[in-house]
Amino acid sequence: MSMSSTTAPSATSAVAVTLVGNPNTGKTTLFNALTGLRHRVGNFPGVTVEIKSGKADHDGHPLMITDVPGTYSLSPRSPDEMLAVDLLLGLLPDTAAPDVIVCIVDASNLERNLYLTTQVLELDTPVILALNMIDVAEHNGDHIDVDQLAEELGIPVVPIQANARRGLDDLRRRIIETAGQAAPTKRPVFADAFQQEVDRLEEWLSQRGGEKTPRYLLERAILDAGGSTEKRLVRLAGGDVTKVLTEARERLKAAGCPVPAVEIRSRYQWIVERLAGPLRRSTERKTTMSDRIDRVLMHRVWGLVAFLALMFIIFVTIYSIADAYFMGPIDEFFVFLSDGIGSFLSEGPLKSLIIDGIIAGVGSVVIFLPQIMLLFAFIALLEDCGYMARAAFLMDKLMAKCGLSGKSFVPMLSSFACAIPGVMAARTIEDRRDRLTTILVAPLMSCSARLPVYLIMIGTFIPAVTLQDYVPAFPGADLLGFFSLQGFVLFCMYMIGLVVAPLVAWVLKKTIIGGETPVFIMELPSYKVPSLWIVVDRVVDRGWAFMKRAGTIIFASTIVIWALQYYPRSSETINEYAQRRSVLETQRELPQANAERIDEQLTDLDNEEASTLQAHSFLGIMGHWIEPAVRPLGWDWRIGMAAIASFPAREVVISALGTIYSVGGDVDEESATLREELQRATWPDGRPVFTTAVAVGLMVFWALCAQCLATLAVIKRETNSWGWAIFSFVYMTGLAYVAALVVYQVGSRLG
CATH class of the missing domain: 3.40.50.300 (P-loop containing nucleotide triphosphate hydrolases)
Incomplete structure (x- = not known):
């Protein structure tokens, strides 16, 4: 070497x-x-x-x-x-x-x-x-x-x-x-007892045969009990090496050279000796600009206020500006592209594949880019100017209660806008266990994709009254007159993630991930003007990484879901609706015909046909399969089918419900027609499908579930393992199911 x-x-x-x-x-x-x-x-x-x-x-x-x-x-x-x-x-x-x-x-x-x-x-x-x-x-x-x-x-x-x-x-x-010169010879020298133990370990390994291990790794194996180097030696030389290392550490302790203290003491002693001549410090400590700024930003009260205000600005920017100025135009562009290409294609599987599969798939990938790039622009700015270290320090005491460090706060907060950049932001956390735990709990935050479900359920099934109407005799009930019940329910949906995520993190750190909360050590760098090149580089790098790796998985899943929704195509059903459409079009040509009314009937017929075909598609069949499992939640096969259809991205659930309930796939959460159809939906025995308990249970399920393949793909990307992505899906879906079950069963009995 x-x-x-x-x-x-x-x-x-x-x-x-x-x-x-x-x-x-x-x-x-x-x-x-x-x-x-x-x-x-x-x-x-x-x-x-x-x-x-x-x-x-x-x-x-x-x-x-x-x-x-x-x-x-x-x-x-x-x-x-x-x-x-x-x-x-x-x-x-x-x-x-x-x-x-x-x-x-x-x-x-x-x-x-x-x-x-x-x-x-x-x-x-x-x-x-x-x-x-x-x-x-x-x-x-x-x-x-x-x-x-x-x-x-x-x-x-x-x-x-x-x-x-x-x-x-x-x-x-x-x-x-x-390059090509001799390696440096000056370096810290550990005690003779330590060098003897390294020689003894090297000789023991040589007797076992196999590839020679660099001396540096042998030193690390003795110094880092339970570290990666020791685990590697166990794989190479068998479990006996653990006994050999333990005995070596015991002998060093008896010789007055306990590990890891021997390393820390030897290195810092050598550093102090080397710096005694070259480094001359001023006897008078100067108050720097960073010191003056930190008097405010690191204050135990004003520092927290400033941090929360900054996080609020970032959150609002990502949540509002990305949607208004970037995501909206992107969505409009893909709608325009779909309409333009669709006008040149005749009805059939090719048109559906291009419009509903390929274009919709690409759009579902690109639509996330503004949030990802905005978030990483903010993170890069805060890191490069020196503030991110302060933010982690401020939040460390709070995050430590659930087994995490202060660096986990920003990724979790970012997930309120979108879990994808939130998960990606966890890569700034050095500790592997903290990083993995943060990745696994960040998707529990209520992202913007969940909001359409909240809005349509609240607007349709939660009364537009105030809290005062429910507790008129409560002391101070007059103050509750300022708070609407609908707003309170929406607030609760967002609070679910904030309450559940720390509990899940605590359980993970105590069980499968293990490890104590690491000692939080971080140097606070001096404030400086951020480098534009670094910010641009990180934003472009993260955006490209998402498009190239997670984007391909999202696109592929969208094509799969399209195929499940489109096939099989019943020729009898298609012919039946074609005949009914032909009758209406013939009537439209009559002089006394009400063209506007017939156009409405044709639109209703198209929506009805799409609903019928989807009900008999592979996805509809899957919805019927899972109905026994979701019936305890108050769901029928249609709600179950919408949940499956929205797996590539949560926001798809509204258009899926629109298709299933024959009002068209181009509806949104503000659609009065969709709300009316949801209220009219019944079970075969005439009972309404949607009640207040069902609606609240559905929102709770959506608040905790993993109905977002894009997020799972990024989890796989960040952990380099499908195992953790599958684990996220299983635990979040199970948690969501149990929570929705409790809400529905208790709510139904309370009326």
Whole structure:
């Protein structure tokens, strides 16, 4: 693994460069500045992180630069963190080991950032220290002697300002010079007792045979009890390795070198000694602009008020502006496209496939883009300016009660607009268990797609009265006269997710996901003006990732649902309605005919035919199949069929109900005709299908169910596993079913 005997690369071979660094050190800014956004994203099985790589050059020397996610240390405790270590060690298949590792540190927080650097020094690869934010350090009164620091660390040190693109030419030149040189020899030295245990473990493994394990991973196996490195050794050498490691840790403890304290003590002692000469801090602590801003934004009262106000603005923007200025025009465009293409096609399966399958499928994918891109634009702005770390800190104490950290709040709040960007926003959470738990509970928030169901059920079956009418004798009942019952029910529907999600998160963390609430450690970076390039890059990257990966699944599912709704086609039914349509069209040609009235009858006949054909389609058959299961909820086969038809996207349920009840598929939640048909719907014995209990139970089911393949596809994308997507569907559907059952059964008995 050592590079001591390598030679400098030729001008034609690309130098492999890997960027590592703590979060908020400007690593992504540096990567974008070096590559000019010419990068691609690589995904690896079993992990949720993405590795970006891009090309650059310096004086004819090509560079292949790889950017791994920000991390505070190279102590792998999850497959995601193990990926970064394997990449740096050159252990990934079809991926070469780096020729040079560039470690980016925040010059204003040098001592803490160098902890990761000390681990990188042990990888037997040439290392360059990129001293970023040098201007911030100087503004704080800190002076760093770069040449002396390079001598103390034994590696090149290059001061840069990534956001201003200063020092980049010098960094590129040093990369070319460093590639092929010997690996650094200066590094923290652990106690002799620790080195002896590593030697003993290496000898024990060699006796077992198999592939040689890098010494760095052997050290990590001893230091990180239960970590990914130990699990890997168990897979390679069997369960006996756990006993060997446990005995080694016990001997180290007896020798006064307990793990992991021995690592922390040794590294920070070495860092303090190396910085004693090069770093001179000002004796007077300056009050920075960030300090003055934090007096308000980190205040225990005003900070929370400011945070909630900011989240409200983001929520309203995504929920309202995306719908009014983007989603509406997109929907109108696809309607226009459907009408235009449909006018050139004759009735039949081809027209239905193109209009109801392909165009509707593409539209159902594109319609989500505005919300996704707006949300990630806000997240990128907040992250790059330095506020996102403050927001996570403010909410951490509240989220910790359900086993999560403060970083889970923004994804969950974002899911009120749409669960898709909310789930995608969870990738900012470093802890794997927290990230997975957040992904699994975020869809419980009532997104905008659920609103049409709420509105039509509330408007049709909830009386337009005030709360005062229900509790006239209640003390202070006069105040309740300002609150409508319909508004209160809508409020309750949105509160269901806020109440249930923390409970589900707590159960998940106590059971299948496991793990204690992680200690929340986060450095608060200085505020700065966000980089437009970084914001644009992240927005485009997330939008393209959704279109390319989740979008294909959504499109395919839409085609499947179309086929289930369209087939089989009964020729007898089609001929019957064709004859009835012919009779009406003949009557329309008579001089005394009421053309307007006959046109209405023709429209009603078309809707009736669509309803009849759908009732006998594969989807209708499935609705009859599941009726025994949904009857305890007060549902008939038509409601069950609408639930199945809306699986690709929840908002489809209204048009599905419109088709089933013969009022047309182009209705919305404001349709008076659809509301009348729902009120008139009856069981075979004449009982009404929809009652207040059924309507409320249906809304509760929709508030908790997983009727959104788009969300499930993104869960699969973010977890790299269909298992978690299927788990989400099963647990959410089961939870929704039980809740709707309780509501209907109790509500029916209470009248």
